[in-house]
Amino acid sequence: MNRDIERVLLSEQEIAEKVKALGAQISKDYADKTPIIVCVLKGSFIFMADLVRAIDVPCTVDFMSVSSYGAGTTSSGEVKIVKDFDQSVEGRHLIIVEDILDSGRTLSYLMKTLKARGAASIALCTFLDKPERRVVPVEVTYSGFTVPDAFIVGYGLDYDQKYRNLPYVGVLKPSVYEK
Ligand code: PRP
Numbered sequence: 081m082n083r084d085i086e087r088v089l090l091s092e093q094e095i096a097e098k099v100k101a102l103g104a105q106i107s108k109d110y111a112d113k114t115p116i117i118v119c120v121l122k123g124s125f126i127f128m129a130d131l132v133r134a135i136d137v138p139c140t141v142d143f144m145s146v147s148s149y150g151a152g153t154t155s156s157g158e159v160k161i162v163k164d165f166d167q168s169v170e171g172r173h174l175i176i177v178e179d180i181l182d183s184g185r186t187l188s189y190l191m192k193t194l195k196a197r198g199a200a201s202i203a204l205c206t207f208l209d210k211p212e213r214r215v216v217p218v219e220v221t222y223s224g225f226t227v228p229d230a231f232i233v234g235y236g237l238d239y240d241q242k243y244r245n246l247p248y249v250g251v252l253k254p255s256v257y258e259k
Contacts, residue, residue, distance in 0.1 A: 081243055085250035089232055090225060092247045098224045099127070102205060103134020105222065106175065114138045115173040115203075120190070121145040121163065123179035126236040126244070127207040127224075131177060139175075142166055146186055159189040170198040175221075179236045180208040184216035191218070207235070208249070231257060 106115075117139050119128040132141060145163035174194055181187060181204075191202055203221035212229045231254075233239050234246030239257060 081246055084243070084253055084256045085233075085246070086253045088248050088250050089227065089230070090235070090249040095224075095235060095248065096130070099130045100134050102222050102224060103131055103136075106131075106205065107135050107137045110135075110137050110139070110173065110175075113173045114140065115175050116167070116169065117141050118165075118174055118176045119143045120176060120178050120186070122244070123236045123238065124177045124207070127179055128177045131205070140167075144190070146190065159186050161193075168197075169194055171200050174199045174202045176202065176204050178204065178206040180210065180227075181206040181218060181220065181223075182210050182213045184214050184218040187218045188216040208232075208237075 114137075117128070117132055117135070119125060119141065121143055122145070128141075132139065142165050143163065144161065144165060147160050147162050176187070176190060176194075178187060187204060187206075191204070194202055204218065205222035206220055207224040208227050209220060209223045209225070210227055210229055227249075231239065231252045232249055233243035233252050234249045236244050237249065238244045239252055243252070
């Protein structure tokens with residue numbers, strides 16, 4: 081896998097430090113609440129696992145799966161809930177955990193849907209933000225890193241479902257997806 085990476089954008093250490101800081105901030109902000117930390121599969125699973133361990137206030141977790149991309153590198157604009165919540169969100173404080181905020185379509189749709197279900201509050205914690213690509217405005221509560229509009233993989237992010245298990249974030253060589 082490493083051979084397909086042009087350059088490392090975020091090292092394991094940089095990521096670990098950032099996740100720790102995000103967890104500390106969330107712990108402070110939610111000291112008197114028991115939020116539901118919502119993992120939006122699949123890309124967020126690694127960030128989610130590290131983030132919840134950096135949070136030291138009581139919380140519960142849940143998982144959603146939405147699909148917006150096919151095997152390609154650009155958003156189709158379609159958002160579909162493939163796997164929904166296992167519990168009611170009414171009156172609960174939600175923190176939606178995403179690996180990357182791109183066009184904003186997925187998050188804008190999810191936040192609207194969860195608000196309509198009666199959540200007490202909804203915050204968004206995204207590991208990466210690509211503001212250059214935004215089509216729909218989204219309010220970000222917690223953001224790890226702002227990244228350029230390059231094709232990046234690793235730490236949960238995929239290309240054609242692969243590279244999610246890279247422990248760092250790297251820029252994919254164009255030769256990989258221009259085949
Ligand atoms: C990615 C990411 C977000 C979405 C962001 O998911 O995890 O859910 O795209 O893009 P947007 O801001 O343009 O809506 P993807 O559909 O690639 O699925 P995955 O998490 O399973 O990799």
